[in-house]
Amino acid sequence: MLDVLTDADYELFRKVIYDESGITFSATNRSILDSRIKEMLRKKNLNTPQEYYELISKDPEEMKIMLDAVTTNLTRFFRNQPHFDSFVNYVIPHVIENKKTSSDHTIKIWSAGCSTGEEPYTIAMIMKEICPPDFNFHITASDISLKSIMTAQQGFYPEARVDGVPENYLSKYFTKVDGGYQIKDEIKKTIHFDYHNLKNDSGARNLDVVFCRNVLIYFDEPAQLAVINHFYDAMGPKSYLYIGHSESLFGMKTNFEFIKTEWACFYGKGVSK
Incomplete structure (x- = not known):
């Protein structure tokens, strides 16, 4: 089981997420990206980050699903x-x-x-x-x-x-x-x-x-x-x-x-x- 993304894998996903959405992952929130990618590998029954990267690169719908997975959705009624x-x-x-x-x-x-x-x-x-x-x-x-x-x-x-x-x-x-x-x-x-x-x-x-x-x-x-x-x-x-x-x-x-x-x-x- 993948422990954490390698630096090369992290940079690959960080860049594609930024290019596709403008969302930025930095060193301070790298652990979030690590955990979300690991979860997607498990759900897709894939063995390596490279396999998952190839999947999202070829399939626009899978790219949307990945962007969904890495975003944080925190809100409430009458917030602020x-x-x-x-x-x-x-x-x-x-x-x-x-x-x-x-x-x-x-x-x-x-x-x-x-x-x-x-x-x-x-x-x-x-x-x-x-x-x-x-x-x-x-x-x-x-x-x-x-x-x-x-x-x-x-x-x-x-x-x-x-x-x-x-x-x-x-x-x-x-x-x-x-x-x-x-x-x-x-x-x-x-x-x-x-x-x-x-x-x-x-x-x-x-x-x-x-x-x-x-x-x-x-x-x-x-x-x-x-x-x-x-x-x-x-x-x-x-x-x-x-x-x-x-x-x-x-x-x-x-x-x-x-x-x-x-x-x-x-x-x-x-x-x-």
């Missing part, structure tokens, strides 16, 4: 509450005000790196509460992990996973079932879940709000800038970007504006008066 406080009290009111004079009354939101769905479902529940009757909203949620997307689409969460959901939201937007809670269809239908590699342009345009939190930390600086530029292209003329509270665009050459509110800090495109 100050972000959602600023979303309710600042961002959405400004988006609505900017759209009042146009014929487009659909608020378009992207949850990039949505993992198992807690973030987009949180956004959807909030929007159900605050969206004016003459407006509607649509959320696109994407991830590089097909397994996570499938979990998100099902919308079922064990009881421990809904910890942190306010009681009024839990009773209104979830159905209690054996073993946990099921998101109601009225929330599920507001979200389109899709596979997307952030290294590529999504093709989306005129988005009003983009959430990409705790994802950029897995990229090096060139890959971060490429992702941020894709977001800028996808966003509308007056729009807003949320990244993780430990992430920053400081020192990065972008056209985004830093916005500090009493609730949280985030970024804007074309929103300066």
Whole structure:
């Protein structure tokens, strides 16, 4: 049984993962890559890392499965509450005000790196509460992990996973079932879940709000800038970007504006008066 990847094997997988996704593995998280590759060898009944490398090189679907296996999917409902406080009290009111004079009354939101769905479902529940009757909203949620997307689409969460959901939201937007809670269809239908590699342009345009939190930390600086530029292209003329509270665009050459509110800090495109 393989103990750890050799330096040559590690470099081979580190490079292909970076080339395919922009995700960076360094010496500090090498052990994660070691364990994930070992697990994939076991599942595929292969003997050497070289055999597995040949497999993913020849089969694009196997490459997706490998990228899924090496990514970390950690999330929860209402994660970083100050972000959602600023979303309710600042961002959405400004988006609505900017759209009042146009014929487009659909608020378009992207949850990039949505993992198992807690973030987009949180956004959807909030929007159900605050969206004016003459407006509607649509959320696109994407991830590089097909397994996570499938979990998100099902919308079922064990009881421990809904910890942190306010009681009024839990009773209104979830159905209690054996073993946990099921998101109601009225929330599920507001979200389109899709596979997307952030290294590529999504093709989306005129988005009003983009959430990409705790994802950029897995990229090096060139890959971060490429992702941020894709977001800028996808966003509308007056729009807003949320990244993780430990992430920053400081020192990065972008056209985004830093916005500090009493609730949280985030970024804007074309929103300066």
